[in-house]
Amino acid sequence: MYDMKNLGQLKALDEGAPEAMKAFWAFNNAAFAEGALPKLTKELIALGVAMATQCPYCIALHTSAARDAGATDAQLAEAALVSAAIRAGGAVTHATHMFAK
Structure with a gap:
């Protein structure tokens, strides 16, 4: 089941739920940004x-x-x-x- 190529399918989520995925990616980027x-x-x-x-x-x-x-x-x-x-x-x-x- 595990295959790094599966991550290429994330675009299906981006296309299927664009607003939610946009919010997810913004949150993820903010969480991992340099900070405290x-x-x-x-x-x-x-x-x-x-x-x-x-x-x-x-x-x-x-x-x-x-x-x-x-x-x-x-x-x-x-x-x-x-x-x-x-x-x-x-x-x-x-x-x-x-x-x-």
Whole structure:
């Protein structure tokens, strides 16, 4: 199912729902614009979220964007492990529901 060529079909969304997609792209561009957080930090956050949500498209796109923003292998590795810790922490804390009385 995963094939980067599928992203070429985004134009179908742009054509089918132009106003909504225009708003989406404006929001996306604003969210990733340099601001209080530098671009690299935003891309590392996005990469961590992409790994947690397990979106291969986002992982590929944000890895590339993080590298373009200057990410090192060490920074990418730490982002991956923070993402893994958050997922594991969610499982551990949700496990407490098993023991609720």
